[in-house]
Amino acid sequence: MNIAIYQMEVIPGNVEANHAKVKRWLEEILCKEDYDIVVLPELWTTGYTLPELDNIADVNGEPTTSFLQQLARQYEVAIVGGSFANKVEGHVYNHACVVSKTGDVVYTYDKIHLVPMLKEPAYLTGGKQHAHTFELGGVKMGLIICYDLRFPELTRKLALEGAEVVFIVAQWPLARRNHWIALQTARAIENQLYVVASNSCGSYEATEFSGTSLVIDANGEHIRQGSITEEETITATLQLEQVQQVRRHVPVFSSRMEQYY
Numbered sequence: 452m453n454i455a456i457y458q459m460e461v462i463p464g465n466v467e468a469n470h471a472k473v474k475r476w477l478e479e480i481l482c483k484e485d486y487d488i489v490v491l492p493e494l495w496t497t498g499y500t501l502p503e504l505d506n507i508a509d510v511n512g513e514p515t516t517s518f519l520q521q522l523a524r525q526y527e528v529a530i531v532g533g534s535f536a537n538k539v540e541g542h543v544y545n546h547a548c549v550v551s552k553t554g555d556v557v558y559t560y561d562k563i564h565l566v567p568m569l570k571e572p573a574y575l576t577g578g579k580q581h582a583h584t585f586e587l588g589g590v591k592m593g594l595i596i597c598y599d600l601r602f603p604e605l606t607r608k609l610a611l612e613g614a615e616v617v618f619i620v621a622q623w624p625l626a627r628r629n630h631w632i633a634l635q636t637a638r639a640i641e642n643q644l645y646v647v648a649s650n651s652c653g654s655y656e657a658t659e660f661s662g663t664s665l666v667i668d669a670n671g672e673h674i675r676q677g678s679i680t681e682e683e684t685i686t687a688t689l690q691l692e693q694v695q696q697v698r699r700h701v702p703v704f705s706s707r708m709e710q711y712y
């Protein structure tokens with residue numbers, strides 16, 4: 452399974468310009484190579500322009516859901532569409548959307564854990580639906596958004612449902628880059644699955660983002676890593692048979708003693 456991550460520098464507050472940027476990126480990478488899945492970062496349509504989101508967020512998933520569906524159909528590629536600000540009944544959510552290569556929406560998720568350090572609770576509403584797995588290419592996968600990474604029970608739930616790949620879409624700050632790397636590595640090792648993480652780069656107001664998009668295999672090896680500051684494409688081939696090999700070798704799932712936790 453071939454994947455490409457867009458470590459994108461988001462244009463703050465300009466949905467149209469970010470749509471155009473993603474379309475251009477997709478055209479550029481797909482004219483050189485085919486990919487099964489492409490991955491975008493968190494809040495890629497607006498960036499972290501929190502006070503403006505009430506005015507510039509999508510409404511009921513549009514126009515971004517249709518935009519992603521159309522791209523997926525046109526280029527026959529599945530899109531883990533990062534997340535975007537989405538207003539539903541007056542509340543703005545940090546909303547993730549995954550579309551298959553036939554343009555079907557296979558998963559949506561609203562970020563559950565809002566970030567106090569970034570004042571997200573003042574501008575966003577936390578998701579209230581249960582996270583669960585979805586399938587692309589017959590493989591079970593999960594998705595979490597940025598701060599969700601700090602709550603290991605969420606990724607463990609997805610792993611217990613059979614996820615072999617977990618996507619992390621983020622705009623993680625440079626100030627805590629060491630946490631970004633360590634926590635993802637731990638999630639991959641403890642759950643014995645691939646972690647595919649798309650982070651943004653650049654900065655917005657006082658916050659610098661940390662880039663360092665990562666692909667980590669089920670043994671915790673960093674097989675690809677983006678730079679800190681550059682907008683770039685990170686590509687990898689996921690050898691999914693490795694997941695079961697690692698699970699057979701160190702059988703943590705059958706060693707769990709849930710009744711004592």
Ligand SMILES: O=C(O)CCC(=O)C(=O)O
Pocket residue numbers: 493566569596597598599601621622623624627630
């Ligand atoms: O947990 C962190 O340190 C950063 C989280 C974050 O930036 C986010 O969820 O957008």
